[in-house]
Amino acid sequence: MRKTMSRKRDIAIIGTGLTRFGELFDQSYDDLVREAALQAVADAGIGLDDIQAGWLSTAFPEIGVFKGRSGMDLVEPLNLYGIPVTRVSNFCASGSDAIRNAANALAAGECDVAMVLGVEKLRDRTPQDSIVKMMVELSHPFFQKGFTAAGTFAVYARRIMHKYGVTLEDIANISVKNHYHGTMNEKAHHRIACSLEQVLSSPMVAAPLTVMDSCPTTDGAACLIMVRAADVDKSKHAPVYIDGIGLAISTGWDMPFFDPKHDFCSFQATRDAAAMAYKQAGISKPLDELDLIEVHDCFSIVELITYEDLGLCKAGEAKDMIRGKATCLGGEIPVNVSGGLLSCGHPVGATGVRMVVEVVSHLRGIAGDRQVKGAKRGLTHNIGGPGAIASVIVLNKEQ
Amino acid sequence: MSFIIKYHVALPHFRISDKILHPRTGREVQHAVCYTDEDIITLAYQAAEQVVAPNIDAVLFATATPVFKGRYHASYLADLLGLPDGITALDLGTTNRAGTDALLLADALIASGRHQHILVVASDVRFPSIGKETATPFGHGAVAMLVSKDEGIAQITGAASFSEGLAEEFTYKEAPVEYDARFARVAGFMNNMTKVLAGLAPETIHRLILNSAYAKLLSTTLKKAGYNLEKQVAPDNLVAQCGYLGAAHCLLRLVYAIESPPGVSVLVDYNNGSNVISINVLKQAFPVLDMLNNHRPLTCYQDYLALRKQGKFDGKAYQSIEMFSSEMMQEREKNQFLQLKSFACKNCGTVYYLKSARCNHCKGTEFEAKQMAKTGTVYTLTSEHFFPASFPPTNMIVLDLDGGGRLTLQQTDDLYQDEQTEISIGDRVKLVLRKMMENDRKPNYFWKCVKL
Numbered sequence: 132m133r134k135t136m137s138r139k140r141d142i143a144i145i146g147t148g149l150t151r152f153g154e155l156f157d158q159s160y161d162d163l164v165r166e167a168a169l170q171a172v173a174d175a176g177i178g179l180d181d182i183q184a185g186w187l188s189t190a191f192p193e194i195g196v197f198k199g200r201s202g203m204d205l206v207e208p209l210n211l212y213g214i215p216v217t218r219v220s221n222f223c224a225s226g227s228d229a230i231r232n233a234a235n236a237l238a239a240g241e242c243d244v245a246m247v248l249g250v251e252k253l254r255d256r257t258p259q260d261s262i263v264k265m266m267v268e269l270s271h272p273f274f275q276k277g278f279t280a281a282g283t284f285a286v287y288a289r290r291i292m293h294k295y296g297v298t299l300e301d302i303a304n305i306s307v308k309n310h311y312h313g314t315m316n317e318k319a320h321h322r323i324a325c326s327l328e329q330v331l332s333s334p335m336v337a338a339p340l341t342v343m344d345s346c347p348t349t350d351g352a353a354c355l356i357m358v359r360a361a362d363v364d365k366s367k368h369a370p371v372y373i374d375g376i377g378l379a380i381s382t383g384w385d386m387p388f389f390d391p392k393h394d395f396c397s398f399q400a401t402r403d404a405a406a407m408a409y410k411q412a413g414i415s416k417p418l419d420e421l422d423l424i425e426v427h428d429c430f431s432i433v434e435l436i437t438y439e440d441l442g443l444c445k446a447g448e449a450k451d452m453i454r455g456k457a458t459c460l461g462g463e464i465p466v467n468v469s470g471g472l473l474s475c476g477h478p479v480g481a482t483g484v485r486m487v488v489e490v491v492s493h494l495r496g497i498a499g500d501r502q503v504k505g506a507k508r509g510l511t512h513n514i515g516g517p518g519a520i521a522s523v524i525v526l527n528k529e530q
Numbered sequence: 531m532s533f534i535i536k537y538h539v540a541l542p543h544f545r546i547s548d549k550i551l552h553p554r555t556g557r558e559v560q561h562a563v564c565y566t567d568e569d570i571i572t573l574a575y576q577a578a579e580q581v582v583a584p585n586i587d588a589v590l591f592a593t594a595t596p597v598f599k600g601r602y603h604a605s606y607l608a609d610l611l612g613l614p615d616g617i618t619a620l621d622l623g624t625t626n627r628a629g630t631d632a633l634l635l636a637d638a639l640i641a642s643g644r645h646q647h648i649l650v651v652a653s654d655v656r657f658p659s660i661g662k663e664t665a666t667p668f669g670h671g672a673v674a675m676l677v678s679k680d681e682g683i684a685q686i687t688g689a690a691s692f693s694e695g696l697a698e699e700f701t702y703k704e705a706p707v708e709y710d711a712r713f714a715r716v717a718g719f720m721n722n723m724t725k726v727l728a729g730l731a732p733e734t735i736h737r738l739i740l741n742s743a744y745a746k747l748l749s750t751t752l753k754k755a756g757y758n759l760e761k762q763v764a765p766d767n768l769v770a771q772c773g774y775l776g777a778a779h780c781l782l783r784l785v786y787a788i789e790s791p792p793g794v795s796v797l798v799d800y801n802n803g804s805n806v807i808s809i810n811v812l813k814q815a816f817p818v819l820d821m822l823n824n825h826r827p828l829t830c831y832q833d834y835l836a837l838r839k840q841g842k843f844d845g846k847a848y849q850s851i852e853m854f855s856s857e858m859m860q861e862r863e864k865n866q867f868l869q870l871k872s873f874a875c876k877n878c879g880t881v882y883y884l885k886s887a888r889c890n891h892c893k894g895t896e897f898e899a900k901q902m903a904k905t906g907t908v909y910t911l912t913s914e915h916f917f918p919a920s921f922p923p924t925n926m927i928v929l930d931l932d933g934g935g936r937l938t939l940q941q942t943d944d945l946y947q948d949e950q951t952e953i954s955i956g957d958r959v960k961l962v963l964r965k966m967m968e969n970d971r972k973p974n975y976f977w978k979c980v981k982l
């Protein structure tokens with residue numbers, strides 16, 4: 132039996148910052164860092180000099196603006212010189228992993244006030260020159276050659292349709308739902324509702340996934356200020372507590388495509404990370420014990436698979452959750468009320484942090500039109516690579 | 531004395547008709563043309579992989595359209611085939627006679643006792659000038675033969691070469707030179723043929739194969755020499771089916787002779803001099819020329835231009851793409867990349883293409899080498915519309931190989947996406963070696979798959 136991390140860390144989030152997500156042609160990488168960081172310290176009611184350590188999440192400097200290759204790129208734009216700052220890179224799960232590392236350092240007593248900042252500046256290049264280039268020009272000469280990111284998930288879609296009778300409409304309806312949610316998020320990249328027909332008839336990216344099934348290439352930054360729960364000053368802060376953090380790498384970059392027993396119907400990393408987080412948070416019935424979830428819907432099929440991997444339903448039943456609208460705002464368990472990656476976009480290093488900012492706003496009761504009423508406990512799910520890495524974070528209004 | 535013990539022919543899947551190349555003057559002549567990811571190397575490999583044997587001690591590679599300068603095609607092919615380092619590997623080129631040059635040399639090397647089993651490969655890919663396609667009997671293809679001291683399908687009973695100083699059309703320091711055609715034919719071809727025919731006894735020959743554009747000029751001479759033109763002189767039926775394959779063409783005609791009724795065939799391969807090879811067919815072989823019927827026509831001239839990489843490509847920024855490639859990596863991992871050597875868990879038997887310290891499933895730590903098969907079944911798939919290629923989308927196929935193991939590969943030969951190429955879960959496919967990036971900047975060969 133594999134040993135998993137089961138100790139709860141007793142960490143609180145006391146400040147959040149979030150830029151607009153989109154094609155931010157008027158803002159540089161450093162501008163995004165400053166905007167998110169200054170929002171977060173103001174929200175926490177502290178100054179920059181109170182930060183004792185930092186974690187910077189930028190996943191792909193080489194397909195962006197070559198910023199984020201080290202912690203220096205958090206320190207320099209903020210004049211945070213003289214403190215330890217680490218750059219975290221774990222593909223699309225970098226943001227969540229930065230949070231995990233900050234929580235560990237706080238729990239270990241290395242620092243008392245930590246900043247986690249996720250930022251990615253992709254749209255100083257064309258989309259072809261960024262994410263597509265990474266798969267075409269900068270990867271292994273032979274393994275997976277021919278895929279873009281969309282294709283690595285499309286092969287899951289094809290298999291799941293074959294095995295479980297999932298339809299194109301089921302997959303497209305996830306996009307319809309999330310784009311509707313995105314209309315209520317003033318910081319989302321796309322704030323346009325779409326119909327089922329529009330999703331199905333939009334240009335094909337990697338069959339069966341269309342443009343509307345795919346998240347856009349986006350700039351953005353998100354920031355958290357974290358302290359130990361024991362150090363929270365409730366007269367000054369509106370804290371949200373971390374109930375559990377799990378992170379697992381369970382398949383690999385290439386192995387899923389060369390392992391004859393990989394079934395392309397599930398992301399084992401999500402299951403492993405969720406098991407860790409649930410154990411720390413004491414969750415046994417996630418459907419009953421969670422009020423909202425932010426899922427890594429880089430492509431609509433990933434959200435559908437994740438319902439099953441997070442234990443919201445049994446294998447093969449995710450399509451019924453979509454058909455029954457269980458995951459819409461107002462449904463049994465709202466998923467991606469922010470609009471998800473499909474609406475917000477995916478500035479890679481920022482996404483995991485943005486998800487936590489979103490859930491924190493609901494637990495604080497300040498999420499506006501898309502507020503999940505009475506939300507007390509929420510979850511974020513952030514994956515990296517072809518579903519190889521997953522992070523699950525459970526957040527609680529109460530300690 | 532040497533024998534041809536195995537042979538194979540590789541032709542591209544696509545054909546273009548003269549009627550498409552020139553609707554007003556074109557005839558019912560088909561030309562085999564490479565797909566965008568094929569070249570003389572992939573065709574040579576495709577032919578050679580069917581005849582390769584572990585005891586091969588020399589490789590002779592013939593081509594008049596080399597892709598390398600400063601690198602031996604024969605050595606490269608030997609490496610692709612997994613033949614031992616350090617074996618004799620020589621290139622023959624210059625003219626379309628190179629195919630029989632190689633066969634003649636193989637026979638001599640075996641007769642001398644220096645070598646026992648020689649792989650002879652002739653491969654040519656020549657595109658004529660734009661607008662002159664119907665005036666040039668071009669075609670792409672490769673022929674591989676395993677020539678051995680051991681008895682086999684056909685015996686090489688004699689081989690000789692007759693030099694000729696005159697050439698009617700050639701290149702001098704990269705500039706084309708054309709002499710007076712009539713002078714070249716009379717003073718060159720006819721003069722040379724007189725010497726060749728003087729050494730042949732018509733009554734001992736069942737089949738005379740004249741591989742030359744001027745073969746018809748010999749009719750009167752042959753009649754006078756006692757040949758029955760209809761019965762003994764074999765017409766070139768192949769050129770109408772696949773075009774003229776350059777250095778591979780005479781060997782293709784030899785295959786035709788081998789697959790005809792047993793008897794003695796004499797090949798006369800003329801091109802700035804001639805090679806004469808006498809073959810006695812001893813037994814019937816599995817007919818490979820049936821493959822001539824398994825092809826797909828190109829439906830328009832634009833597709834032909836795209837295949838030969840002229841004009842605009844559909845794939846965005848296709849020509850500017852420079853994919854990461856590493857000579858060091860390819861050398862180090864060639865057993866895996868090219869030979870499809872994999873690892874089978876000794877405990878549960880799961881076959882892995884990628885190496886790991888422990889089995890993903892039983893955590894076993896001991897593995898044994900396993901050769902992967904080149905046929906399999908589709909497990910799942912997608913069509914990538916944003917991967918730069920000449921003919922997007924690029925279909926990516928996750929397939930389970932017969933006998934174990936999984937690969938994820940591009941589909942190829944799928945220019946026309948219809949019921950003949952459409953792949954679904956459960957369909958059967960086979961692996962083919964092709965160029966991974968089609969921009970022709972670096973040799974970069976790996977496996978793709980085609981629907982069976």
